[in-house]
Amino acid sequence: DQQVKQNSPSLSVQEGRISILNCDYTNSMFDYFLWYKKYPAEGPTFLISISSIKDKNEDGRFTVFLNKSAKHLSLHIVPSQPGDSAVYFCAASARTDKLIFGTGTRLQVFP
């Protein structure tokens, strides 16, 4: 049973526009959420996180939104740049428990 779901395997966005990556979860005990970015043949790098006491966290061009009632989080990238082209994983954990990853969304930013 996939507790963290990224239903869009891929997304294509024009440079300068907004990229919105979505993630849904089923476990209401999750209280910490993260986004990772991964280039081919490299390890994921941590992007941004949010705890369940917040509904928004911002870091430069990256903003994560959390909707606890809908069990949904999203990552907004504004403006999108070609270097943002990568696979993005969302992940979630309940306190003291292990991190559960989604299946990833491949973002392509074209000129």
Add this chain to the structure above:
Amino acid sequence: DGGITQSPKYLFRKEGQNVTLSCEQNLNHDAMYWYRQDPGQGLRLIYYSQIVNDFQKGDIAEGYSVSREKKESFPLTVTSAQKNPTAFYLCASSFSSYNSPLHFGNGTRLTVT
């Protein structure tokens, strides 16, 4: 520079052979993890260790073994019992405190023929 080093980057083995993947970190992290990535399946946890000389099975531990004799090192052995060993293996580490993000190495691609 602090980081996590996985070696080798590419590894080829014949079916039936055990193989050990190396993972070393100099971030002074307490916890270390092994994940496996397969196409369309995200990252799946194999084993993790919160402290030296202790480790726990993750979601897909069958056919794998680990050791944690030093804080800096967490090698993974892929045994001949692992039915589908060909994959991209990722090692990660973190502080043990809650909400500490994982830092990943650059992975080892294992191909077994």
